[in-house]
Amino acid sequence: MKYLKLGGVLPASAIALGAMRIADMSNKCVDRLLGCAVESGINFFDHADIYGNGRSEEVFGNALKRISGLREKILIQSKCGIRQGMYDFSKEYILSSVDGILSRLQIDYLDVLLLHRPDTLMDEFEVGEAFETLLQSGKVRYFGVSNQSPLQMELTGSEFSGKLLVNQMQISLANCPMIDAGLNVNTMFPEGIVRDNGLLEYARLHHITLQAWSPLQYGFFEGNFVGSDRYPELNKKLNQLAEKYNVTPVAIAIAWLLRHPVGIQPILGTTSDIHLQEAVKAVEIELTREEWYELYLSVGKRLP
Numbered sequence: 001m002k003y004l005k006l007g008g009v010l011p012a013s014a015i016a017l018g019a020m021r022i023a024d025m026s027n028k029c030v031d032r033l034l035g036c037a038v039e040s041g042i043n044f045f046d047h048a049d050i051y052g053n054g055r056s057e058e059v060f061g062n063a064l065k066r067i068s069g070l071r072e073k074i075l076i077q078s079k080c081g082i083r084q085g086m087y088d089f090s091k092e093y094i095l096s097s098v099d100g101i102l103s104r105l106q107i108d109y110l111d112v113l114l115l116h117r118p119d120t121l122m123d124e125f126e127v128g129e130a131f132e133t134l135l136q137s138g139k140v141r142y143f144g145v146s147n148q149s150p151l152q153m154e155l156t157g158s159e160f161s162g163k164l165l166v167n168q169m170q171i172s173l174a175n176c177p178m179i180d181a182g183l184n185v186n187t188m189f190p191e192g193i194v195r196d197n198g199l200l201e202y203a204r205l206h207h208i209t210l211q212a213w214s215p216l217q218y219g220f221f222e223g224n225f226v227g228s229d230r231y232p233e234l235n236k237k238l239n240q241l242a243e244k245y246n247v248t249p250v251a252i253a254i255a256w257l258l259r260h261p262v263g264i265q266p267i268l269g270t271t272s273d274i275h276l277q278e279a280v281k282a283v284e285i286e287l288t289r290e291e292w293y294e295l296y297l298s299v300g301k302r303l304p
Contacts, residue, residue: 001041002283004263006112007165008207010142012075014258014283016044016211017276018267022059023052025271030063036273038073040280046168046211046267048079048116049101057104065106076105077112079146079168087119089156091126091133098139113140114168118152128159135162144168146213150202167203168211169196171264173256174218174225174234174299187304204262212257215266216250225299226250237298241291247281252295254282259292 002014017037022030037045047057057078064071080097081089098113113134115127134140144166145156157164171178177193178200184192203210218225225231226238226249238249245252257264270276287295297303 001280004209004265006142006209006265007144007163009163009165010075010111012044012265013042014265015042015254015280016046016077016265016267017042018046018213018269019056019060020048020051020269021056021271023055025059027062027066029271030059031067033271033273033276034063034067034070036276038070040277041283042276042280043073044075044077044265046077047101047105048082049097049104050079050082050116054100054104057101061104061106071107075111076107077114077166078105078110079114079116081116081119087117087121089115089119089122089127091123091130094127094130095133098134102139109138110140112142112144112166114144114146114166115148115156116146118145118148122156124155124159127156128161131160131162142166144208146211149197150199151197153202153208164208166209166211167199168213168267169199170214170217170220171210171212171257172215172217172225173253173295174231175214179260179296180301183301184304189302189304191301200262210262210264212264212266213269215257215268216253226253231299233298233300234295237295241287241295245285247285248278250275250279251282251285252287254279255285255287256292256295258282258285259287 003011004014006012078101081087131143142165144164145153146168177195180191181194216224216226238252241252242249254266257266268279
């Protein structure tokens with residue numbers, strides 16, 4: 001496993017494991033998955049209070065109790081801010097959400113807390129107060145956001161004394177509008193539309209880590225592009241490179257994200273220890289410039 005520093009500050013594995021789908025897994029399967037992750041070098045685990053309506057955190061917390069010494073070996077991140085029919089970044093809701101997260105996970109502190117989706121009714125002073133309270137109480141060590149533009153990040157963290165380390169965004173080889181826009185500047189092509197207000201460049205300038213959710217998906221939860229008939233040329237290229245590097249096509253797709261100099265930390269959503277072992281081999285691969293662009297073009301993209 002290779003490691004990076006989230007936000008230039010917090011050492012973490014270059015690949016993380018997401019816990020969204022573990023809510024209905026048996027104890028045996030969860031223990032095997034977590035054991036495989038740690039053995040593979042993964043020390044970063046991503047949660048959200050809405051995953052499984054909180055059940056995913058409960059399942060993970062029970063595993064922490066069963067597996068001696070696991071908490072001390074890993075970093076735990078969770079997210080809050082999504083409520084039924086609304087988003088809520090109020091101080092009261094953030095604080096109560098963290099208490100619920102800690103209770104379900106059966107831990108004393110979170111390593112990272114992200115605010116989930118932008119709340120247009122946000123009061124930045126309340127967010128700052130909530131973050132300061134959590135930091136001073138020791139309940140949260142570091143903070144970040146998910147699905148925010150650069151100016152939204154600036155506003156969210158404007159009344160907080162610390163730095164926002166992370167922005168978790170949907171990014172994959174088949175769904176990367178932030179990369180498309182940068183390659184199609186000064187064109188009238190649809191790919192040149194800037195949908196995130198220059199987040200890629202902002203993250204590089206401010207040393208913010210971009211975490212990639214759904215790193216194997218195309219569209220908005222439309223499906224996995226690996227092996228999909230919708231992307232024949234892409235899969236042909238993935239298979240060619242998989243054979244060259246003696247890995248699976250999934251590892252090549254993850255390696256494509258890791259190759260970008262912004263510093264992307266893919267969040268794997270697999271619940272299979274076998275698939276996890278295959279995917280983490282991506283860290284052993286550094287695609288050439290030619291291979292990276294060939295993969296990009298094989299999706300059906302173009303260069304102006």
